[in-house]
Amino acid sequence: MKDKATSFDIAYMAGVSQSTVSRALRNSPQVNKETREKVQAIARQLNYKVDKNASNLRNQRSSTLALLLFEDPTTEQSLINPFFLSMLGSITRACAKRGQDLLVSFQQLSDDWHADYEDSNKADGIILLGYGDYKDYEEKLEKLLAQETHFVCWGADVHGHPEFTLRSNNRLGGRIAGEHLLATGHKAFAFVGNASAGSPEFSERYLGFVDALVDAGMDISQVPQYDANFTESAGDHATEQLLASGQQVDAIFCASDLIAIGVMRCLKRRNLRVPEDIAVMGFDDIPVASFSSPPLTTIQQDTTQAGELLVNNLLQLINNQPITVNQIEPKLIIRQSCGHNL
Amino acid sequence: MKDKATSFDIAYMAGVSQSTVSRALRNSPQVNKETREKVQAIARQLNYKVDKNASNLRNQRSSTLALLLFEDPTTEQSLINPFFLSMLGSITRACAKRGQDLLVSFQQLSDDWHADYEDSNKADGIILLGYGDYKDYEEKLEKLLAQETHFVCWGADVHGHPEFTLRSNNRLGGRIAGEHLLATGHKAFAFVGNASAGSPEFSERYLGFVDALVDAGMDISQVPQYDANFTESAGDHATEQLLASGQQVDAIFCASDLIAIGVMRCLKRRNLRVPEDIAVMGFDDIPVASFSSPPLTTIQQDTTQAGELLVNNLLQLINNQPITVNQIEPKLIIRQSCGHNL
DNA sequence: CTGAAAGCGCTTACAG
DNA sequence: CTGAAAGCGCTTACAG
Known part of the structure; x- marks a missing residue:
């Protein structure tokens, strides 16, 4: 490992003080243009780089x-x-x-x-x-x-x-999801995702979803919610429960895309078609959302x-x-x- | 922002020198057990953390x-x-x-x-x-x-x-892919992926694939190779070319999963079934590989x-x-x- | 416009 | 086992 050049090396070569080198390298306006250029040229030639540890220590910040x-x-x-x-x-x-x-x-x-x-x-x-x-x-x-x-x-x-x-404006996102599901002709809904205080983002999405349904005059007590953390398998599992409950549903809004993918996996296994039998909507727009089958309609977070x-x-x-x-x-x-x- | 404690503060409180504080904190065996514990207790109490910039500067390494x-x-x-x-x-x-x-x-x-x-x-x-x-x-x-x-x-x-x-042992990976395609009864192959010097990994996979086919007694001149960089759309595009060429093929080995996903997208659009009409094999085992439809058979890189x-x-x-x-x-x-x- | 000097907060060789 | 001191490589207030 060759030794690294320091500002003193440059100072020596340029015939100026180390202070001046430091100023020149930082483009200080108070240093003579010629001096500055000379110093910078030498620095470049030596492939000099300011030592971050030293400058951070001195500046008390690290960038x-x-x-x-x-x-x-x-x-x-x-x-x-x-x-x-x-x-x-x-x-x-x-x-x-x-x-x-x-x-x-x-x-x-x-x-x-x-x-x-x-x-x-x-x-x-x-x-x-x-x-x-x-x-x-x-x-x-x-x-x-x-x-x-x-x-x-x-x-x-x-x-x-x-x-x-x-x-994200999660509540608005939930509302948009609800409105889209309504606009695509669906009538019986479920929400899959935790909706407790521990999951404030999911809760907001749920609330926004409910907002849309209420505005459409629906009876909310008819909209079941199934817990699921943020994983695929949680979505799959929740769907099993939903299906087992016997409740008729034609659209499921999921708190995340990963959950939605799990939901679709379960539906496919149960020979239910998406979207013909049951529509599925996600949230996030992660890259796999466009690769799922069918490709997932979702609410994007930029x-x-x-x-x-x-x-x-x-x-x-x-x-x-x-x-x-x-x-x-x-x-x-x-x-x-x-x-x-x- | 409250001022951060330094080793001098601790030294003062512990009634020892700053050198000793430094040693104690680094668990130096040459410092008395009691002194060490006392110093460490004070450090904890002050929520003291060694300043990385200073220690890096001194040690000339950054961890x-x-x-x-x-x-x-x-x-x-x-x-x-x-x-x-x-x-x-x-x-x-x-x-x-x-x-x-x-x-x-x-x-x-x-x-x-x-x-x-x-x-x-x-x-x-x-x-x-x-x-x-x-x-x-x-x-x-x-x-x-x-x-x-x-x-x-x-x-x-x-x-x-x-x-x-x-x-990765890319050549072996390519060979394994070829052998699997052979074992699943396929007879007419194509490779999609760059196979030039600029893409050494892909080239090796291609070579390994060819190894397997040659070992099975196949005529290599019958195995077309289509360029594709590492993207989905490149795979899609290459497949269009392959299809347009009129060459009959029942299995495509792709240099990466992303390419494979593009290949399958094209095939689906052209109403060709995977794997019934054409088998598709990837390389990498990225997360989406298991979500594609059908789920992708591939060579995993750990x-x-x-x-x-x-x-x-x-x-x-x-x-x-x-x-x-x-x-x-x-x-x-x-x-x-x-x-x-x- | 430039230089000499202090100091950021550590670690460690040296001396005891 | 402990302390006083040097020094890592910078930046910048101070003096000129």
Whole structure:
């Protein structure tokens, strides 16, 4: 390993002081143009790069953001939820755009992940992503709050700090789903997905769905809801229960695409056709949604936009700037699992 | 933001020198047990964390690895290849296991991504992942080599340094695919995927496939090969060409799952049944492979193992240790797209 | 416009 | 077993 050049090496070669080198490299306007160019030329020639550890130490900031992806250990396989995977991609891109490095880490919900990223100056702030029961989540959030760590999170409420959260307008998304199912001529509905306080996003989707049905004059007590966490197999299992109940249903709105895929798998096994016998609608628009058979009609969450906002908001927080956007808008993606509008 | 505690604060509170605090926190055996425990208790109480920038600066290493995911800009959408996404997951996990942080970055193949990660001491080494034409790739690799950067990469040869590469036994994988297609009673084959020097992995798969056919006494000149990069639409397009050629074929081996999915999409559009009319086989075993219709029979690359080896090998390199494993073994995953063994 | 100097928070060789 | 001191490579207030 050849020794790395330092600013002193450049100073020596350029015949100036190390201070001047430092200024020249940072394009300080107070350094003479010629000096600056000379210094920069030498730096380039030596393939010099500012030592990040030294400059971070000096500046007391790292230009690095940490992404904590926590997963519920109950998940089948160690497969990462595809929705979060898309998020990861867009966050990475957004960081690059903003000149930030991104430290990525996967955590079990049970771990002590409140994490020393910021405490140890490895990152200036933290982005939190993950499903799981939000109640376990809460105390960790409180801890971050107590430490005055800079952070933003997806979906979960931060007690007393709505600006720290970014989420979809889940309620509207649920409503749009309901309206589409109505518009495609369906009459007997079910919802598959947890709808308790531990799953606030799913609950909101459920509520929005109900909003649409109520507006259409339906009797809500007739709309069964089956619990399912965010997995395929949970969707499959819930559908078995639904079928076993004997309740007649011609459309199922699922709290996520993964659940919807599980639902369709069960329906296929039971020789029920989608959408002819039962329509199935998802939420998220993950990549597999377009590959399922039939391709899944769903409510899209724009992960590109979400990733950019998450990064942007965190940076605003770090720099003590106000945050203005905390919500992204859902969008109906019509494919084939719900039939056509009448 | 409350001020962070430093080792001096602890020293003051514990009534010892800062040197001793530093030693105690690192569990140095040369510090008295009582002193050590006292210091550690105070550290915990203050929620003290070693400043990474300072310790990295002092130690001249960062305990951080950088992952460069480069993507070919020709890719449809900004969708990340699912195979690399799985890799990302397993690399992240492997890093955590080894006490390393992971800096993630997406790069365009055209960028100057040889990257200053190591030069600027942000990372101790680099992991390279990505499809694209390996010829563009080569000169960047040479540059890394010239800089004596520590790095490992997936799939691509590093001139003169086989130990820097980790790959699947692609040739064996291709052979297994060929043998399975033969065993399921197929007789007329095609290969879809680039098979030029720019795509060494695909080429190897093709060669292995041919090996199997030759061993079965087939006339290779009868096996058409259609170019396709790693995308769905390339697979779709190649299939159109194949169909237009009029050549009769009852089995298509695809260089990747994504290609295979595109091939099946085309076949479905053309009212050809899979596997009854034409069998389709993929490579990778990405998550969507099991969701396609019919579920895809494919050759699995074990991403968990690959991720662990990549991290392990890079760490070996950084520590000047020898590398012993450079290849992972492919595995046949039988689903429904090739029919059953006879 | 430039330089000498302090200091960011650690780790560790040296001395005791 | 412990302490005083040097030094990792920067940035920037201060002085000129």
